[in-house]
Amino acid sequence: MARTMVKKTFLTPLGKDNPVFVQILGICSTLAVTNKLANTMVMVLGVMFTTALSSWTISLFRKQIPTRIRMMVETLVIATYVIIVDIVLKAYNPEIWKQLGPYVGLIITNCIVMGRVEAFALQNKPSLSLIDGLASGMGYGYVLLIIAFVRELFGSGTIWGYQVLGAWWTKWAIMVMPPGGFFMLAIFIWIVHEGVLKEGKNG
Amino acid sequence: MGNFLFPLAVFFAAIFTDNILLTNYLGMCSFLAVSKELETSAGLGVAVTFVLALTTPLNWAVYHLVLVPFQLEYLRFIVFIIIIAAFVQLIEMIIERYSENLYFALGIFLPLITVNCAILGASLFIVIREYSFITSFFFGLGSGIGWFIAIMAMAGIRNKLRGAKIPIGLEGAGIALIIAGFMAMAFMGFSGMIQIS
Numbered sequence: 154m155a156r157t158m159v160k161k162t163f164l165t166p167l168g169k170d171n172p173v174f175v176q177i178l179g180i181c182s183t184l185a186v187t188n189k190l191a192n193t194m195v196m197v198l199g200v201m202f203t204t205a206l207s208s209w210t211i212s213l214f215r216k217q218i219p220t221r222i223r224m225m226v227e228t229l230v231i232a233t234y235v236i237i238v239d240i241v242l243k244a245y246n247p248e249i250w251k252q253l254g255p256y257v258g259l260i261i262t263n264c265i266v267m268g269r270v271e272a273f274a275l276q277n278k279p280s281l282s283l284i285d286g287l288a289s290g291m292g293y294g295y296v297l298l299i300i301a302f303v304r305e306l307f308g309s310g311t312i313w314g315y316q317v318l319g320a321w322w323t324k325w326a327i328m329v330m331p332p333g334g335f336f337m338l339a340i341f342i343w344i345v346h347e348g349v350l351k352e353g354k355n356g
Numbered sequence: 357m358g359n360f361l362f363p364l365a366v367f368f369a370a371i372f373t374d375n376i377l378l379t380n381y382l383g384m385c386s387f388l389a390v391s392k393e394l395e396t397s398a399g400l401g402v403a404v405t406f407v408l409a410l411t412t413p414l415n416w417a418v419y420h421l422v423l424v425p426f427q428l429e430y431l432r433f434i435v436f437i438i439i440i441a442a443f444v445q446l447i448e449m450i451i452e453r454y455s456e457n458l459y460f461a462l463g464i465f466l467p468l469i470t471v472n473c474a475i476l477g478a479s480l481f482i483v484i485r486e487y488s489f490i491t492s493f494f495f496g497l498g499s500g501i502g503w504f505i506a507i508m509a510m511a512g513i514r515n516k517l518r519g520a521k522i523p524i525g526l527e528g529a530g531i532a533l534i535i536a537g538f539m540a541m542a543f544m545g546f547s548g549m550i551q552i553s
Contacts, residue, residue: 177385177388177528177529178385179385180381180384180385180388181381181382181383181384181385181473181477182381184381184384185380185381225438225441228437228438228441229434229438232433232434232437233434235433236430236431236433236434239430239433240430254480254481254484255477255480255481255484258432258433258476258480259382259473259476259477259480261433261437261476262437262471262472262473262476262477263473264385264471267471327541330540330544331378331379331381331540331544332537332538332540332541332544333537334381334537335533335534335536335537335540336533336534336537338533339526339529339530339531339533339534339537342525342526342529342530342533343523343525343526343530344525345525346524346525346526346530347523347524347525
């Protein structure tokens with residue numbers, strides 16, 4: 154039982170119950186940080202760290218937390234982990250910290266973190282919750298990285314800051330600007346949903 | 357630009373050129389979920405504007421009068437989110453006590469607002485951009501109005517789309533995001549108007 158349960162917990166957020174393109178959660182940061190691959194990677198790691206550890210912590214204390222104030226407790230736990238991310242990032246990579254601006258702090262209000270804690274961690278064992286949180290973070294992460302890859306490639310002609318497309322490439326400035334984010338995510342959702350419908354199984 | 361006019365410039369910039377939703381992508385979750393109906397959109401828009409205009413200067417005051425003197429800046433995430441949650445709760449109780457009509461109009465939206473990232477985002481922006489108290493108030497108000505305009509426009513367009521044939525994969529969030537993309541492009545047209553930051 155344990156084995157299949159773990160596997161299922163790990164795989165659902167990556168595919169048929171993906172937080173970004175199925176549940177449409179955490180859209181703010183999906184759009185805001187994906188104009189550069191390096192920034193996106195940092196953001197993804199931050200979200201993975203926060204989701205996994207807040208799910209684990211809440212699950213650890215799930216029997217002690219009174220139901221009435223659980224939202225408050227959850228927010229405090231999440232905020233604590235976000236502060237850790239913020240401080241570490243500021244110390245080791247102030248450049249990216251500056252570019253991400255308020256979006257690191259906004260992991261607190263990222264619906265994915267809160268959603269996993271509410272929907273999963275309150276009912277499940279700590280170890281399982283940790284896996285669920287980590288997998289949700291990864292499900293969110295790979296979508297972001299794909300979008301960031303396309304936006305950076307077309308918008309700046311670079312990948313991870315390195316020039317790949319030569320001078321002949323006319324940069325699609327719109328890709329790194331706000332509308333590009335909206336269009337890219339919409340196209341991504343479209344492709345995934347059409348693909349899912351065609352195959353009739355999880356994508 | 358004179359110091360005296362700066363808050364006003366920030367106010368207009370927050371509505372048009374630096375729209376909190378279309379340029380900074382804040383408050384997307386409730387934007388996508390609620391923008392199906394004009395009436396509910398208006399309700400949420402008013403509630404967001406109201407809370408933004410008041411919590412932003414409040415958070416400014418707490419940050420500069422309490423956190424900075426005690427060198428506790430790193431606690432700002434926790435403090436801001438608690439202040440917002442407490443403030444929303446307080447407003448809900450006051451409205452419930454004094455105005456039944458307003459409570460029924462806004463009441464259901466207030467709990468939604470605590471988790472709206474636009475509110476926390478605005479408070480974080482004023483810290484990063486080092487706005488003054490007055491500027492913070494205008495920034496909060498302007499951001500709220502900008503959010504209100506965006507969600508109203510979106511709800512209107514989605515109303516018109518109801519009978520339209522949309523590819524199945526794009527229904528719901530997909531088409532909403534494309535509309536938002538066009539709106540963002542339209543708002544980019546304002547960008548020559550005011551130049552700040």
